[in-house]
Amino acid sequence: MASADLDQTDVDAVLEVVRSGRLTMGSQTEEFERVTAEYCGSRYAVAVSSGTAALHLLTIAAGITAGDEVITSPFSFVASTNCFLYEGGHPKFVDIEPDTYCMDPQLIEAAIGPKTKAIVGVDVFGHPADWDHIIDIARRHDLRVIVDSCESLGSEYKGRKTGSMGDGGAFAYFPNKQITTGEGGMIVTNDKDVYAVCRSLRNQGRDESGPWLEHVRLGYNYRMDELSAALGVKQMQRIEEFIAKRRTVAEMYDRAFSADPRIRTPKVQPHVRMSYFVYVVELQGQIRRDAVMRKMLERGIPTRGYFSPIHLQPYLQNRPGFSPAGCPVTERVSQKTIALPFHNNLSEDEVRTVAGVLRQSLDELSA
Ligand SMILES: Cc1ncc(COP(=O)(O)O)c(C=O)c1O
Numbered sequence: 458m459a460s461a462d463l464d465q466t467d468v469d470a471v472l473e474v475v476r477s478g479r480l481t482m483g484s485q486t487e488e489f490e491r492v493t494a495e496y497c498g499s500r501y502a503v504a505v506s507s508g509t510a511a512l513h514l515l516t517i518a519a520g521i522t523a524g525d526e527v528i529t530s531p532f533s534f535v536a537s538t539n540c541f542l543y544e545g546g547h548p549k550f551v552d553i554e555p556d557t558y559c560m561d562p563q564l565i566e567a568a569i570g571p572k573t574k575a576i577v578g579v580d581v582f583g584h585p586a587d588w589d590h591i592i593d594i595a596r597r598h599d600l601r602v603i604v605d606s607c608e609s610l611g612s613e614y615k616g617r618k619t620g621s622m623g624d625g626g627a628f629a630y631f632p633n634k635q636i637t638t639g640e641g642g643m644i645v646t647n648d649k650d651v652y653a654v655c656r657s658l659r660n661q662g663r664d665e666s667g668p669w670l671e672h673v674r675l676g677y678n679y680r681m682d683e684l685s686a687a688l689g690v691k692q693m694q695r696i697e698e699f700i701a702k703r704r705t706v707a708e709m710y711d712r713a714f715s716a717d718p719r720i721r722t723p724k725v726q727p728h729v730r731m732s733y734f735v736y737v738v739e740l741q742g743q744i745r746r747d748a749v750m751r752k753m754l755e756r757g758i759p760t761r762g763y764f765s766p767i768h769l770q771p772y773l774q775n776r777p778g779f780s781p782a783g784c785p786v787t788e789r790v791s792q793k794t795i796a797l798p799f800h801n802n803l804s805e806d807e808v809r810t811v812a813g814v815l816r817q818s819l820d821e822l823s824a
Contacts, residue, residue: 459633459735462699462801470687477683482660485686490643492693493628496611497618499645501652504686505659508607508629510679511642512540512577514658515625518651519601521546525574528600530560530586531768532787533579537605538767541577549573550768552784556724558582558737558794561786562590566598575601580609580619582763582796583635583734584725588614588622595623603627607642610635611700611732619732620645625655630685633800635699635732636692638685702801703733709805710736710797713812719744719819735796737763738815744822746795752818758811761796 474485486504494502505511521527523545529538531550538548549568554561558581565576576595578586588604595602602623606612609619610628620626625646630638644655654674657663662676681689692699707723714720721739725731740746750760766788767773768781797811 459798460800460802461632461637462695462702463637466694467688467691470691471684474683474687479683481680481682483683483686485683485690486681489638489681489686489689489693492690493643494645496693496696497621497626497645499618499621499626500647501645501649503644503646503652503655503659504681504689505642505644505655505679506681507640507679508627508631508642509536509540510659510677511627511629511644512536512603512605512607513543514655514677514679515603515627515644515651516541516544516546516575516577517658518654519575519603519624521574521601524572526570526572527575527577528565528568528573529577530579530581530787531766531784532558532581532764532791533605533767534607534764535767535770536607537577537579540603541575546574547572547778548768548773550782550784550787552786553581553790554587555786555790557584557586557726558790559584559586560591562587562594565591565594569594569598569600573598573600575603577603577605578623579605580607580612582723582737583609583612583732584723585609585612585614585619585729592623608634608734609732611696611730613730615728621647624648625651630689630692634734635703636689636696638681638689638692641681641685641689699801700732703799704731706799706801706803706808707731707733707736709803709808710738710812713808714738717816720815733799735761735763736799737794737796739790740793740795740819742823744819745792748822749815749818750795752821753814756814756818758798758814760798762791763794763796764791766791
């Protein structure tokens with residue numbers, strides 16, 4: 458389905474760390490942070506153990522505590538909601554725009570109440586949310602803005618890199634992402650206080666200058682190890698190549714489906730440079746994605762049902778105080794969207810095969 462793009466320079470970089478004996482808290486982590494901050498146009502970066510860890514620390518840095526409400530999108534991976542549930546925050550789910558699948562800013566103000574503390578926006582499948590609009594609303598209502606860019610490393614919104622907006626942004630490096638470190642994540646921010654708190658929190662709540670066994674706040678072990686960071690440094694050297702390769706694959710899919718009205722291909726807004734995380738088609742008409750996904754798997758093509766709405770996830774249903782308000786666009790779209798096999802090196806033949814199997818599955822299901 459997805460597969461990381463690794464070469465000998467990646468292998469050598471990791472081996473060099475192993476041979477050096479310095480396996481954590483070293484120069485590779487610092488270098489990975491430096492190149493990421495520079496790439497994103499952010500002042501600071503903090504490498505952590507996952508995208509979820511990055512979001513969790515940003516939630517704490519934003520001061521979200523028990524009883525606070527947080528506005529967010531239900532059409533996302535669960536971590537963008539879980540990050541503030543850990544702190545006792547309550548989700549206020551705001552529905553999405555049907556074109557970009559990102560949170561619809563027109564619906565945000567109606568969701569703001571006296572307990573609202575923050576907005577967690579998500580760049581869905583690589584497409585940036587409407588950040589200017591979201592940040593404008595947040596500033597007028599004195600809300601913090603956390604930017605979940607775990608799926609959008611390298612995308613640009615009106616010429617600015619994703620992650621760099623708001624109070625702080627999060628990236629993730631699981632092997633299906635634009636670059637990988639195995640497991641790993643990154644916080645980027647322009648806010649010195651957010652930076653300092655996140656550095657301390659990822660390192661068990663230690664102060665920069667304090668003794669090793671003194672802990673000034675309740676922290677975590679969310680550190681990234683040096684092997685992962687070395688891989689990240691090498692992968693960042695090829696990020697533009699990766700984005701271009703992914704765009705080429707996306708364009709091959711676009712062409713393969715261009716004449717088929719049953720299949721809607723991704724819509725990229727004109728002010729966006731898209732760094733694709735996944736390639737997601739939306740089925741038009743009555744056929745549901747689950748039946749199509751089953752048919753495709755029978756023919757040897759695995760797909761993924763990105764996303765299942767967070768507000769309908771079983772673990773939230775019995776949560777005290779949780780009332781799942783309807784999000785009709787999310788609920789409709791999530792019956793129809795399928796992530797097709799997608800990675801940097803998918804060939805034109807492979808794309809044609811997948812496209813053929815999808816069309817054939819639709820033919821059979823509508824017969
Ligand atoms: C939107 C979004 N947020 C957060 C995450 C969490 O990242 P990780 O799996 O590294 O914890 C992901 C990962 O898939 C994601 O897609």
